[in-house]
Amino acid sequence: MTDEPDQIRLLLIEDSEDDAVLVVNRLRRSGLRIDYERVETADGMRDALRHRPPDIVISDNGMPTFDAEAALHLLRSTGQDIPFIVVSGQIGEESATALMRAGAHDFVLKDKLARLAPAVQRELRDAWDRQERRRTEAALRTSEERFRLVEVQAAEQRRELERQLHQAERLDSLGQLAGGVAHDFNNILGVISGYTGFVLDELGPEHPCRPDLENIEDAARRAAALTRQLLIFSRLQPSQPEVVDLNEVVGQIERLLRRTIGEDIEFGIDVEPGLDCVTIDPSRLEQIIMNLVVNARAAMPEGGRLDIRTASADRVPATAVGAPPSSERFVCLTVADTGCGMDPEVQRRAFEPFFTTRGTGQGSGLGLATVYGAVHEAAGAITVDSAPGAGTRITVYLPAAARPVTAAPPDGTTGTTARGHGERILVVEDDDDIRAISRRLLTRGGYTVADAATRDEALRLVQDDDLAFDLLLSDVIMPGMPVLEFVETVQRARPSIRIVFMSGYTADSDRRLPEGVPIVNKPFSKETLLHQIRTTLNSGSR
Template identity: 45%
Template sequence: ESDRSGSQQLYTTLVNHLEDVVFSLDQDACISFINPSISRLGYQPESMLGQPLARFLVPEDRPLLRSPRGKKEWRILDSHGKIHWFRVNMNFQTLSGVAVDVSLHKATEEQLLAAQKMEAIGRLAGGIAHDFNNLLTVILSYTELALEQVPQGIPVRQDLGEVLDAGNRAKELTQQLLAFSRRQMMTLEILELNPLVASVERMLTRLIGEDIEIHIHPDPGSVRVRADRSQLEQVLLNLAVNARDAMPSGGRLTLSSSSLNIDRERAEELDVQPGTFALLTVSDTGSGMSEEVQARIFEPFFTTKKQGEGTGLGLAMVYGIVRQSQGAIELTSTPGQGTRFRIYLPATSQPTPAEIPPSPPTPARGGNETLLVVEDEPALLNLARRTLKACGYQVLCAKDGREAIMLCQQEGQNIHLVLSDVMMPGLNGPDLISQLRPLCPQARFLLMSGYPDDSLAGRGVHEYLAKPFDAPTLREAVRGLLDLPTKP
């Protein structure tokens, strides 16, 4: 009898010290025993005795109590109503079981699935934007060519101006899609965050109503990052406008900058490299967001605004710009209490360059050099030929890489510049250039691209021409590259 009592005491001690939740139920599915591990959810074990177990489950999971099929995952509410995931192994004959807290595993799994979904949507958005950029290049360029031939005062000139304005608005939408897919062209420079935040504050005074207080808290030190100035300004403006819309009756908007060190564990959570980071924080006292909205807030075309009041691309663009800048963005929000976005960007110790005043633009002159244009889109190929031929250039055209190689085998010694698309069937732009270089010893190379491509690095490509472009931009890019001094 004493041995049995000792074994029972040992068993009780072991059960009471387990991290997992051990429980038993009576015939009415009420709790007859539960170990102290449940106190992590804010409950006292004694207070749960006699209570229906279903009371502590989310309503959708309560039918699982009547389904004897081995292991299950239950969502259990803690004393504050927060959901915790448990993997439950229950014996329905003895009405006893063990529940293992897998909340951290589920959170990691959901983060991975969300990241994979965002990556897939990003690839789709980037592909759509690339195709639209080809169409917009044709629309914008032919409209510019038509405007150059229509005298002032002719009514059709105003119509062409409307077409050009609409094309430029469409161009902005494709740039937002490319920003989300992390394929937008970026002009990187060393930036001081405090002056950047100050310049955004001046813009905000024109965007934010007088019923919203704007508070700026700059870092007392000097925080520098390597980023695209205009895109980073756009990130802050988009977040500020989003905050404004969440405070229709007024409130407080706060922008702050600081720096911090991120260790390896925290870096893995944020999906960044460990090191020193600049932290930009945008917070408001607005309506906040539910967990369901937070889970989708960075998806393109997802919006909580009324139809016609938003495209659903603003926060998607913010997400893409931050990730393309090797950074991370975090969101915390509580309904009725407000929202806070934290943007982490890798800090740099490089000095900021002295500002150089921009030189006034001058119309690009033409020339008589021989150019080769390689483009698989017929409308774009014809556009480039027409635009450049009108400037006096001798223009050869090829619809793909194979045809370009054949032309260069015959005329390569006389070609001064090759203008090629990046994405083409058969042979892409960078690979084509590698084969044309020996055939065209004096040629410069210019690639047309709807988005930057890491595969171009290290291939001796002088310049990108970002799509969509108009006729003046094409002329300037070609002339500028031809006028570069020859390397010794």
């Protein structure tokens, strides 16, 4: 690596002098010697790049006439290899993804400037490494080329490992951003699903509005699945594997798949009867199917044929991507299309995060990467068979699992929605609509319900000797008292009370949940909520 300069030349694109000083002071307090120039127009940036080339560019994204996207485009047009970091008060998930795909090296929120100095140091080291690489490549063209070839190859491998590490760091940044909005977004979806369900309960099966409401309900479920997909992909939400029947899952989402692919695509499903089960998170299995189908649909813009097949297999081909499963029997899911196909280079990068062959704004590049992550987590493997103009066939191999013995429901019912017997439930939720929906569902389900908008209010109700609650249903992420302290206080006041959590996003390192307490994921259905409440009351879980 080249020697680091004594002083770092910083070009700061910022229309606020106060914010500029804040950024520079933060870097200087980290031990960096900064010589900076502030500009706020394209002409100012163009002049600085031409006459006073910087070591690094930091750009605000909130300026009214010259944002980070325009600054990045201007920098790339000069051909200069200069790191570009976005610093913004707020930035949307799509904007952040688009900027990184366009060439931004990182983004840092202004309320988390502690990340800025390490990001600057990292990107400067990368830039200096690239300069060294260019000098090395020039030297290789001299008489010493043969003797230095091995050394260069080793450096290439090291830089590739560093690139992969930096990619992981960027994914972590995107994941933190996703986690910040997941909770509120799932609450909104819960409101849509909840009130849609109430209206559907009042309409007869032949009502003309029923198909429209069912489409709204399906759309809300798909949006919830996409949110969960991003959280799982970002390692912010753990998967919950269970033994599932692949044929059943395909059958359950067939109607949704048919609407997704459109009428210009011939669609066929061929499932092998008596297929073994697999062990995987059902949501992740649905994501695998949906992402493969969406990818196949995108490869056939002018129509074609798409087939889904399930089958059993005794081995995994040697060409499979991923570690070969250790099972002796496998369940296969194949999605085949007659679309444009993939050349070898596209196949090589097909499962790479953020890689996409679609135009800007037409794909996130996370679809097949998420498929690979889900299959790898389930100890499976994938094969890709494709060629330009010859369509694509992707097969997922998952270890077979024995079909579980069906047990009778704990309340003695035979598959109908579990109902209450007048038990008293306290709902603790700061979102007014979710609180109202939960209360309404539970009341209709046969329970006596009270609610509280804050944990302090909930504690007053729990400690009231005239009230005897059987179960507490509480959101995980709420302002005020930490969730663990809240649960411990409730249990000291009422040792016999049962507890169930509900949340759209629980992976927060600052919040520790007590072990053994079940969680209902938002947005939840009436059946899911009532079943969990009944199961918890019957089992005595606390």
